[in-house]
Amino acid sequence: MKSPQTPAAEPASAGLRYGTGPGRWVLAATVLGSALASIDATVVGIALPAIGRDFGVGLSALQWVVTAYTLTLAGLLLVAGSLGDHYGRKRFFVIGVIWFAVASGLCGVAPDAPTLIVARALQGVGAALLTPGSLAILEASFTPEDRGKAIGAWSGLSGVASAIGPFLGGWLVQAVSWRLIFAINLPLAALVVVLAQRHVPESRDPATVGTRIDVTGGALVTLGLVGLTYGLIEGPSGHWGEPGPLTALIGGVLLLVAFVGWERRVPAPMLPLSLFSSRQFSATNAVTFVLYGALGGVLFLLPIQLQEVSGYTALQAGISLLPLTAVTLALSARSGALAARIGPRLQMSVGPCLVGLGLMLLVQVDATGTYATQVLPAVLVFGLGLAATVAPLTATALAAAPASQAGVASAVNNDVARTASLIAVAVLPAIAGITGAAYLHPAVFSHGFHRASLVSGALCVLSGLMAAVLIRNPRPAAGAQAPSEAYFSHCALDAPPQRTRV
Template sequence: MTGLRYRSRAGRWVLAATVGGSVIASIDATVVSIALPSIGREFGTGLATLQWVVTAYTLTLAGLLLVAGALGDRYGRRRVFTIGVAWFAVASVLCAVAPTAGTLVAARALQGVGAALLTPGSLAIIEAAFVPDDRSRAIGAWSGLSGVAGAIGPFLGGWLIQAGSWRLIFAINLPIAAAVIAIARRHVPESREPGAAGRIDLAGGVLVTLGLVALTYGLIDGPAFVIVGALLLAGFVGWERHARTPMLPLHLFASRQFSGTNLVTFVVYGALGGALFLLPIELQQVSGYTPLQAGISLLPITVLMLALSARSGELAARIGPRLQMTAGPVLAGAGLALFTLIGPGGSYLTSVLPAVTLLGLGLAVTVAPLTATVLGAVPASHAGVAWAVNNDVARAASLIAVAVLPAAAGITGAAYLDPGDFQPGFQRAALICGAACVLAGVVSAATIRNDHRPDRTGPPLRAGAGAGHLGTPPRD
């Protein structure tokens, strides 16, 4: 069953499976931050443990994402996708029943492995299954429906936490995962990359994952490990320079456009990840919001991105990406700076809504041109891996920001439990993140060009290389 049409029954089943896989990752990514205060109170932990609840997931996801795409190319995209969904479901059970904070962190790391296996397969299956004329429509539907899940996630998570327990946000993954596996096994055709050959770069995946683990541990708990992490990451770069089949083709960074766009991605998504880690804590611990209210308060960000991203992409296609990639981060930075208005006693309409609206507008202006610029900066034969690298850069940036921002803002230990201690630190963190986004706008103005036209011969996107999408901000 190959060459499916978008409107066919078989095509709808394939789309249902791939959207379902993306949904469990999207929901999980948007609800965990809402649950952090509840998790911290139940286990009686400090902020460092809450940081690990977020970063343990992102560590394994970011470290293994490119390797997982290669596994799907070689051994079958449906096979690796369904293994990833099943792995994610089992890890979700372990998260839901975790008796200690340490167990929860370990289960979150396992969950990240499952997410790494299923994420590239979700898009790669669509690329391989649909006829070229219908591929863009299928990808658009996949992206839009996954975005809707991202919008529903905070509302659903807040409701589950308020109605029962934070443990339910992980249990909700089980029925979705079961349905996805059943549909995939019955209706999704298997596919492989015909040119996939050579050894899979497992050594590169191990080096980058261990490097990120050591670096993150050093930033959160032990400064000596920063050096270990830096050495491991340097070893990863050295390995990739000489590997026969590298997971990260370093030659892509010879393009100024590609390097500049990834630098902007790193700064913007680092600022976003750090701010959205602290914001739900601020809303619940300082402003007195319930988990449900905190979840709903973030909806304008996703709604604006869903409503405006396509038009932003069309505009960038006409005028070039430079203006939007310069102005968008500045708008987002202004929205993050407005987070300083959030505090005890303020109303949602005057203190929260202006900030999240401006942030959502800035992201809507930025994300579509950014993604298009990454793809346009390299020949079409490398478009898939370019997208995967950019997605990984965004996740690594969020990982590092969550690790380093609280300490940089003076938020340590159990300060998140005391509104008086947390509020000043949160305001400093908001200003740091806002300034970082403005800096990203300056970098765009200096590095992004409108007249870049690389060789676009070849297929539009190698099926196995896509590593997800940047349509909604990665928050884990």
């Protein structure tokens, strides 16, 4: 089964040139479509305190607001990519955008937390349908010599969208209501649908003819993650004595084991386990899991700490992380170029340690002090570490797979990162002693946040040590292009990684 980012076979429509009018329209449609998912993923964290106050709910409900979206997105991403390859990438991209818009409308009018959580899960389904299609459309539509430019532009503009998200969300939450962070998706989605219908050519992957979509694999992994997450969120909240959380946790683990067994025997698996026969691929994804788990957990808690403890407004909390995005966007390309010259091992070892140091510096954040003395130093060190790490990590995961499986390797690495973040959001608050209504008590929450920052920082350092031991620099092939002449670009943190020559 083809992955969401499998390079397309050469269809008749693959003739668009970068910089032409038709090419710009296709690029605009795909960038704006992926921006729907990336902005929403970053903006919701800023709104969590307001959502909690409006609905009068505890931390577990806020965890579900975040994880419900990630659950369906991570569980269905590979299946959704296969649907586009089989039945039309443009078709499922448009379906995903419309689905996402409808779910966003439901989020915006949700009368209570359970309704919002269900709507967020539906949003994740829409994001799973549209996210892989955006890159696959670029692969299928542009001429081979212009694909790198188009995907590079897509990557950079997606990073800008991710940076705008917290700022825009903070302003809307502060000026009007958290509900508007979902309402703004509706006109943007309408614009994307119009652009796609008018300007985006349809494409399919001829190699999928006669193959079947691994729907069973998608169902097993999604339901397994649901059970696992439910148990990990609800159990530590004082419900271990009840049968539900423990049953869900055990059932989730069994379903994930069944997923692995199914993928081993199905002729066209959603997740080709043969990829993990590569030590480099397995090691890179292990590093990804630990690193992104640490990041996901602490970044879930940070906006709450800033607003409920440090007294930031929603807008100030959104702006506070802009230097992180700026540093990452400014330095990631150079980091990729350096890794191409010297190999990824050094940066994948040192970078996560810098990320860990940045997270540990967050223990300074409390009710006293200023942004310049408490938050900014941590954000800058954190950003330097990410810039050093992300591009080499993505390129290493893709380089470790056969060229014919570069797309599925990209999707797997992306899904590993999302799954790690999902589990961390479920587990880290309990480890830090933040449960129930603790986020409404600044002293209690702050103590737990500082503990969570240290735990997450230590995990990042662990991922760097894992890279130092497990990652190997590739030997240059005879006659290969000099590494200094090219580097691998990568997409924004919340977008699927993509390997391109620039």
